Amino acid sequence: MASSRIRTFPQRISGAMAASLGLLALLVTVRCNEQVPVIMWTSEGISLPRQAPPTAGHIVGHQQLASYLEKALDVGPRNVVLFLQDKMSIEDFTLYGGAFGNKQDGVFPNLEGALRSSSSPLVLPAVSWPASNAVIGQLQDQLDTSPLYMDPDTLSQLRLNASSPALLVFRLPYGTGSDLLSAKETLSGNDEVIGQVISIMRSQAVPYTAVYTGLQPSRKEAAALSVEGGLGGGRSLLQSRGGYKDRWRNRERQQWAKEKREVYAPVEFKEDDRTCMLLWAKGLTVGILRNNRWEEHDLTPATFGEGVSPRLHGSDCDKSKARLVLNYENVLGHRSFKLVFVMSQRHYKVSARRWFTLDAVELEYDGTKATFNGSRSIYAPAEYSYRCHSVTSFRWPLLVPRSAKDPANQWRVSFDDFQIQGFNLSGNEFSYASDCAGFFSPGIWMGLLTSLLMVLVLTYGLHMIMQLLTMDRFDDPKGPGISVPQTE
Known part of the structure; x- marks a missing residue:
């Protein structure tokens, strides 16, 4: 997908085409079997401080992704629209986004339009997919609200309030199997859903923050094959230069595989x-x-x-x-x-x-x-x-x-x-x-009980004030003093 605001996507082919494409292939395929892109933007007219994207080749983990989300929501709109696709990889954008000049074949016109109109877009091309899988939980914790699973028809009947946070989740499918036409048609349909949602949000004039990501990578097998067969010795050379970083990544991969084995099938x-x-x-x-x-x-x-x-x-x-x-x-x-x-x-x-x-x-x-x-x-x-x-x-x-x-x-x-x-x-x-989580959280119960206690104190005070009686006798300074018999 070509856009002037997306720095990580290829946008032009220069004379050094071979070297550029080789570097791009290296960055995209070396570990995209464990990566999912995350795209964030805000509604038109909302300006936020820019967040620097990670350097090329850097993989964003749980804590760094949570930091990006926290900085965006601290000053940005707290009505969040989350487009959660079943599978997603950066190759979906390079294959179907018209990244190499064939814009007429691109399947993301609505997404590109949203990024161009936003003054604060952010593209994270390489996010560890366990981190992207947990993005809904991170948003839920930061907004302190439960997610609402929606479709465009349901959204058109919902009235949002800019002062109340909301987490609207739209589940998007992904084409299965090796049929590239099926995947392209599915992504085109997903882009139409994104366009419908953006149009509805614009008609309601409610500012929002949008996040587009996937639950897991869509190119696991293809990436693994391209690394093993296409790069050959270059992959070994890259690992030998990596040193501590590669050992840390291998340890992280082994830990993830161990945790995955401990989770049995249903x-x-x-x-x-x-x-x-x-x-x-x-x-x-x-x-x-x-x-x-x-x-x-x-x-x-x-x-x-x-x-x-x-x-x-x-x-x-x-x-x-x-x-x-x-x-x-x-x-x-x-x-x-x-x-x-x-x-x-x-x-x-x-x-x-x-x-x-x-x-x-x-x-x-x-x-x-x-x-x-x-x-x-x-x-x-x-x-x-x-x-x-x-x-x-x-x-x-x-x-x-x-x-x-x-x-x-x-x-x-x-x-x-x-x-x-x-x-x-x-x-x-x-x-x-x-x-099954209930609506009343411990924080809500504490607020209700505190409010009830304050109302009871206020009611008691008003009751005591209403019981005060006006004196029926007054002392006249010009006349004799009032004598109150002790027998009364």
């Missing part, structure tokens, strides 16, 4: 070679009350982990209902034990959209069924997954026994870092999560 149920349901949890625990004491059993090792394949027979799903059955043996003295998640989705007229609910969590053991109802607390839009840090039946319960006589009263369940999705899955990954 439970996946397929029907007709299509992923139908996904379940993940850091811990699954069930307990039963026997002799006035709780006996617990951890189901996590038998459900998740490398080489673990839980038995899912009895599971089924369709467009409106889903049932995920986890089968176990020898759990708390029961030879046969099943943990069942019953879900459904339907259209709600009030919200004018479809929602899915976790209707029940059932425990089936030796012919007996214990049922916990979860539909009142566990729900999410049908396009999202549901995630919660803790789902239990005994401590701030989200799951409650169906009735007072249900066997579930003798059981308790606990799910840590729980995430589930039973509808509208694309591939074998969760859709974006709807978190």
Whole structure:
């Protein structure tokens, strides 16, 4: 993408074309398998202090990216529009952005127009993709507000306030496979979405800060091949000159790979070679009350982990209902034990959209069924997954026994870092999560309680003032003094 404000993109081809392209290939491909670009700009008419972009070849990490965002939001608009693409690499811009003079083939006209009209654009071409993956969390912490997942139609009905911070998230897809035409068409469609959002924000006259980035790189395999096969010995020479920096990068890569191995895959149920349901949890625990004491059993090792394949027979799903059955043996003295998640989705007229609910969590053991109802607390839009840090039946319960006589009263369940999705899955990954975090944070409760205390003090003071009585006798300096008998 060619723009006078984007210093890191190639803009002209000089006589030393071979050397320039060689250097560009080196900078782009050496480590773009771990990099995602981040583009920031402000709405037209908003001027911010310029932030110096990183030097060529420098990789922006978590702390430096947080610093860039913090400096932009400290003085800039706190209505943030985040365009979050599933995958993104700098090669997407060099291939499809018309960077080498073929502007008629560029697929980013709206993005280029936004950068040209902004007085404070910032392009970070090489951001560590774990850092870009966490950009939504960093924005949420700095704005102290929850993200709102939007589309252009929903945004047109929303009325924003310049004085109240808002984090508007627009999820953008990316073409899969090796079909370059598919990726180009997808990026062109994403640019149209960016143009629609910018047009709506301009019509509402609300200043905003925009961020465009991806969750992970889109050119991992191509980058790795180009480094191994194209650069050859040049790559070894670069590493030998790198010294400490290369050793540090290798250590960082190994640490990231270790952390990635420790995160096990979710439970996946397929029907007709299509992923139908996904379940993940850091811990699954069930307990039963026997002799006035709780006996617990951890189901996590038998459900998740490398080489673990839980038995899912009895599971089924369709467009409106889903049932995920986890089968176990020898759990708390029961030879046969099943943990069942019953879900459904339907259209709600009030919200004018479809929602899915976790209707029940059932425990089936030796012919007996214990049922916990979860539909009142566990729900999410049908396009999202549901995630919660803790789902239990005994401590701030989200799951409650169906009735007072249900066997579930003798059981308790606990799910840590729980995430589930039973509808509208694309591939074998969760859709974006709807978190169970409540609206009232500890800070809000402290403010409400403090305000209530001040109102009570003010009310008491007004009440005491209203109880003051005016004297019914006054002393006349020209007449005799008032005598007040002691007997009154």
